[in-house]
Amino acid sequence: MELTLLESCLLGALVFCFAVSLYFSLFIHLKLALIKVEELPAQAAKPLSVIICARNEAENLTQYLPAVLQQKYPDFEVIVVNDRSWDKTSDILEGFAAQYSHLKIVTVAEGEKFIAGKKFAVTMGIKAASHEWLVFTDADCQPASENWLMGMQPSENYKNAIVLGYSPYMRKRGLLNSLIRFETFFTAVNYLSFAVKGMPYMGVGRNMAYKKSLFFKNKGFAAHMHIPSGDDDLFVNAHANKDNTEIRINPETHIWSVPNTSFGAYLRQKKRHFGAGKFYKAKHKFILSVQIIFQFLFYALFIALLFFKPALYVACGIFALSLIIRSFIYPRLLKRLNYPDLRWWFPVLDILLFIFLVFNGILSIFVKKVKWK
Template structure:
């Protein structure tokens, strides 16, 4: 009797997991033809920086070289104490399309990153805003073009892909795998007209949408996750789309250490509590049934006819390999598919650790 319950629970978990996988993979198929912006619209590229002068030296020239006619770069210097301001002034004196917004520490606004971003958005000249970070570099000269042409009369929010630079290390492959899974969920939900997040370092929206929800007012005291929480407030069924052409990607370096990456993942897990209920439910169900699927499969291998259990596991793995493989190819993430079993198990263990850790600790703050 107990074995039968375990087996049926295992089958239910397998069905749920496969349903999620097929649903998430919908972003890989060509979307319905929609009207894209044919005429280049003026764009304000928003960059918030704090003590990142070396990153700016690389990023600003890449943006200035963009194959786009009308755009400005709004650099928000959020009370930097290094030579960031000197670098900004050096570029702004040579290029008239660079606007600088200086932000001093303001305890009335909790020294907020979102307060600084709000000042930059208000200072921007154009209505269409494209966001990146100082540590995220566009991979091509068509970044602005690819992202901005997704704007239409109905599409006000654009989700882009931010990848990690390929490096020769196991840690780098692991981080890229986790990032790929995040992308599959991000774009899968967006394709279902139910977006829940954006990659900080590559997303866009227009000013009217920002002011319609009073900006970041609903989460100003949470000093990070400005993209995800804005999506929660502003995204609607028809006003959000995504861009996954290779030329639209941005790229950043792998975190310097596992502890830094682990801390960022804890912050992300904490922010999930602020998502809409339906997104929390769907994401938590996906994570829980995946863990339960592997636990029940292990039990059944030793207590139930292994041929049946093995056939279900192999079918799941085949579907999983195909979807991850196609997604990795589409999003230009090489090598991941070859290490998939080890990456999958490792990530599950880390997710369990993060869940336990977040029960007794608060997230770190953006500095």
């Protein structure tokens, strides 16, 4: 089979993109698939402060807060920051406070001099915390078990200052829900895998923990207070390293979260996340950019080669090999990270997710304004 110079160049570029993608799959993500799931500690090590920020979350607090308050942990407090709510959030919290003595309510009132945003609310919750070890989640989140806090406490050597947990979204009907859960899965695979490799770059505020002293030593969110998002990932990006960060993937340490039910709301959420990513450390931005750029080029080159009959057979073979390798790694991770039902839809969702990420990236260039509720 003779190939033209153009076909040879396109195939060479396709092979190179395949090799780059293969590196991330085999040498980064596969580590998470093979790592041994940690056992839960036999006993509690130190007291904990759980921090939840709530803005008009009366319904979610009613449904999910009891699971946090009823954790099987000997010494912990739950701090809920009522951030300028105008629904029945205050009444709901007062009712819970009458039942649970370890619930502490912090109220943020509206005011002309008020610095709006979740970071201010998180800071108020941290200031109110009585304990050194802080565990974070959201009002619309539910622990997978009553042993969630037991798993999110610091390890025995106490060297870690940050613990990165995992927060899958609840299963609902429809393609949008599958896409949301699949995107969350890949985000988690990436940040958890890089943390295992010794290069932590982000975490999610629905399930993470760090030391109070780490927060104040680094002046909290002062470096990025002007950015609406990033109370979780930007803080981790700035202060996590290979020596002070651990992950938790034991199923009992997962936090289930309520997903968006409309495409518009999901786009707004991802726009906030995309905006925060622009402020990551240069090396992290480079690595993440390489991932998505070469994945984009792989698909683009494959499509282009379909129009060159002598070369399309080789291109299809490379694409099939890529799919086989990815199908060996990621369905296994889907099962490990509580999304076993998505394994059978992996090839389709993989392509749909990539299309969405490209679309969201382009949209974020033109739409700048974002806010927290």
